[in-house]
Every structure is written in structure tokens, then in C-alpha cells.
Amino acid sequence: MSTKRIVRIALLGAILYVCKVALEWLPNVELVTFLIILFTLTMGTDTLYVAFIFNTLELIQWGFGTWWIAYLYIWPLFAVITLLLKKILKEEFLMWSVVAGCFGLVFGALCSAVYLFIDPKYAWTYFIAGLPWDAWHAISNFVIMLIAGKPMYKLLKKVNTNEKVS
Amino acid sequence: MSKKTKIIIVGIFVVVVLAVIGLTAGLKAGKKAAAAADTPAGGNSFTIEIRSERDNFEEKIECSSDLENLGAFIRTLDKFTYSESEYGIYVQGYDGMMEDMDNQYWWCISVNGEMASTGADEILLKNGDVYSFDLKQGW
Missing domain, CATH: 2.170.130.30 (Ferric Hydroxamate Uptake Protein; Chain A, domain 1)
Known part of the structure; x- marks a missing residue:
């Protein structure tokens, strides 16, 4: 792995973390899903390293909890799904908005999956109690991707191209 | 991807989100009704x-x-x-x-x-x- 690539991954991990912190005051409105999708579209599998750095920074800030185990598979899973859909959806940002919305909708279910191994009844309660927030999460992800997806994607693509040229 | 397909996919997404919102509203109303049914007269x-x-x-x-x-x-x-x-x-x-x-x-x-x-x-x-x-x- 080149130095440039390492630094880029580290910087994007930091950006992802800062974006999360910046919107922590707004429940279930986040840019992480949005950026994970865009990073995957422009950088491919390197996004998995970015997600790992993000998870590490979250661990340092908040300490260990069952939520962190969920984060370990959720963000990489979103990146992998994006990679799989990349060839089908290409640059259709209305569709990517739906994908981002779907990620928001299933986020609660994915988080509650951890509790299946602890107490399945609690996992179910956690999931049901979180449904209103999942709906809100879906709407916010959809809107953010719809508005900012294409411009941000073009910018990231341009940065990538300039990097390759230099 | 054709325009029709996109409209269908967005439509399905909107319906699912509305269904989730409706479900949670229904669960909350049901919980409230059950609590009210359990409440004796006078509190x-x-x-x-x-x-x-x-x-x-x-x-x-x-x-x-x-x-x-x-x-x-x-x-x-x-x-x-x-x-x-x-x-x-x-x-x-x-x-x-x-x-x-x-x-x-x-x-x-x-x-x-x-x-x-x-x-x-x-x-x-x-x-x-x-x-x-x-x-x-x-x-």
C-alpha cells in the first residue's frame, strides 16, 4: 500500500468521524451512511479500512459497548452492499438515495442483532422500540443523498482523478 | 434503468417507510388503549x-x-x-x-x-x- 493511499484512508476516516460528531446532537441524522456510500463508489474496497478507522475512533471516544460490536459489521456491510450494487445503479443518485434510505431503515434491526445472542426478547423489544427512529433515519438518509449525493460524488471523483494524474 | 423502474422502486421505498411509521403509530395507540382499558374508574x-x-x-x-x-x-x-x-x-x-x-x-x-x-x-x-x-x- 502506497503512502498516499494510507494517508488518504486515514484522512477520510477522520473526516467520517468528525462528520459523525458534528451531527451527534441531531438524533438519527448522520452523514456516515452518505459518506460510506460515496467513498465506496469512488474508492472501492479502501472504504473498509476507512470504516475500521472510524470504528476505532468511536471506540476511543465512547468506550466499549454492545453498540460497538454492531458498528463492526454494519458499516463494512453497507460498503460491501454498495460495491455489489455499484455495477447495477452506477451513477443513479435517486436510486442511491433509496439505498441510503434502506440502510437507515434496517440500521435498528442490524443493531438489535447483537442482542439476539444475549436475550432474543430484548433484541425484539429493542428493534420495535427503535422503529420510529429507523423511519426518521431512512428519511434523513434519503434526503441527504438526494440533495448532496451527486455533487459530492463528482467532487470526490475529481479529487481521485487529480490524485492519479499527479 | 428506465424511468418507470425508478418510480416503482422509489414508490416501494416510500410505502415501506410509511408502513413503518403507521405500524409504530398503531403500536403506540394500541399500548395506550390497553393501558386505558386497565385503568379503573377514578384512576x-x-x-x-x-x-x-x-x-x-x-x-x-x-x-x-x-x-x-x-x-x-x-x-x-x-x-x-x-x-x-x-x-x-x-x-x-x-x-x-x-x-x-x-x-x-x-x-x-x-x-x-x-x-x-x-x-x-x-x-x-x-x-x-x-x-x-x-x-x-x-x-
């Missing part, structure tokens, strides 16, 4: 226990109210000190016995002996239930 009768080992204090109050939840009832009692947070009511003290975060003293709410997993605003008042407030130390 629920329940017990509130306050215990603090630190202050050598124990009190039991027999209550009756037609309010919906414990949080709403706490707000009617002068002896409780509380603050309002984004998660609802947060109990900080009772009759001058305040929490002490520096020494890890905090008020724990239990319902019928089991520690509550939600705030007082989400605890529905039920006939015959016992709501305990214990000043605990340590997390």
Missing part, C-alpha cells in the same frame, strides 16, 4: 417507595392517579427534584436528598422490584404496581 392505585441508605431514609406512599405515566405523576409531587432532558424527566433528588455524581450516587427507578429500562415518562402507571426510587452508589 390507578399504586405505591411509591423512596429509599436512601446514604441518608438513612425510607418512605412508602400510597397513591392514586389517572395520569398516564410515572413521569407525569412525579411532576405533580413537590418533594421530587428533577430536570427535563431530551429523553424526558430525569430524577435528581427527593426531599433534599440529591444525587452526587462525584461519589457515584444516582437515583434508580424500579417497577415491581425490577430495574426500569426506560425513563419515568415511558413507565405507564398501572393499578397495584410498586414504583421504587433507590439512591444507589456505583455504576
Whole structure:
């Protein structure tokens, strides 16, 4: 792995973390899903390293909890799904908005999956109690991707191209 | 991807989100109706226990109210000190016995002996239930 690539991954991990912190005051409105999708579209599998750095920074800030185990598979899973859909959806940002919305909708279910191994009844309660927030999460992800997806994607693509040229 | 396909996919997404919102609204309404059905005329009768080992204090109050939840009832009692947070009511003290975060003293709410997993605003008042407030130390 080149130095440039390492630094880029580290910087994007930091950006992802800062974006999360910046919107922590707004429940279930986040840019992480949005950026994970865009990073995957422009950088491919390197996004998995970015997600790992993000998870590490979250661990340092908040300490260990069952939520962190969920984060370990959720963000990489979103990146992998994006990679799989990349060839089908290409640059259709209305569709990517739906994908981002779907990620928001299933986020609660994915988080509650951890509790299946602890107490399945609690996992179910956690999931049901979180449904209103999942709906809100879906709407916010959809809107953010719809508005900012294409411009941000073009910018990231341009940065990538300039990097390759230099 | 054709325009028709895109419209269908977006339509399905919107329907699913609306269905989730509808489901949660329905669950909340059902919960409220069930609670109302369980409420006898004149309100629920329940017990509130306050215990603090630190202050050598124990009190039991027999209550009756037609309010919906414990949080709403706490707000009617002068002896409780509380603050309002984004998660609802947060109990900080009772009759001058305040929490002490520096020494890890905090008020724990239990319902019928089991520690509550939600705030007082989400605890529905039920006939015959016992709501305990214990000043605990340590997390």
C-alpha cells in the first residue's frame, strides 16, 4: 500500500468521524451512511479500512459497548452492499438515495442483532422500540443523498482523478 | 434503468417507510388503549417507595392517579427534584436528598422490584404496581 493511499484512508476516516460528531446532537441524522456510500463508489474496497478507522475512533471516544460490536459489521456491510450494487445503479443518485434510505431503515434491526445472542426478547423489544427512529433515519438518509449525493460524488471523483494524474 | 423502474422502486421505498411509521403509530395507540382499558374508574392505585441508605431514609406512599405515566405523576409531587432532558424527566433528588455524581450516587427507578429500562415518562402507571426510587452508589 502506497503512502498516499494510507494517508488518504486515514484522512477520510477522520473526516467520517468528525462528520459523525458534528451531527451527534441531531438524533438519527448522520452523514456516515452518505459518506460510506460515496467513498465506496469512488474508492472501492479502501472504504473498509476507512470504516475500521472510524470504528476505532468511536471506540476511543465512547468506550466499549454492545453498540460497538454492531458498528463492526454494519458499516463494512453497507460498503460491501454498495460495491455489489455499484455495477447495477452506477451513477443513479435517486436510486442511491433509496439505498441510503434502506440502510437507515434496517440500521435498528442490524443493531438489535447483537442482542439476539444475549436475550432474543430484548433484541425484539429493542428493534420495535427503535422503529420510529429507523423511519426518521431512512428519511434523513434519503434526503441527504438526494440533495448532496451527486455533487459530492463528482467532487470526490475529481479529487481521485487529480490524485492519479499527479 | 428506465424511468418507470425508478418510480416503482422509489414508490416501494416510500410505502415501506410509511408502513413503518403507521405500524409504530398503531403500536403506540394500541399500548395506550390497553393501558386505558386497565385503568379503573377514578384512576390507578399504586405505591411509591423512596429509599436512601446514604441518608438513612425510607418512605412508602400510597397513591392514586389517572395520569398516564410515572413521569407525569412525579411532576405533580413537590418533594421530587428533577430536570427535563431530551429523553424526558430525569430524577435528581427527593426531599433534599440529591444525587452526587462525584461519589457515584444516582437515583434508580424500579417497577415491581425490577430495574426500569426506560425513563419515568415511558413507565405507564398501572393499578397495584410498586414504583421504587433507590439512591444507589456505583455504576
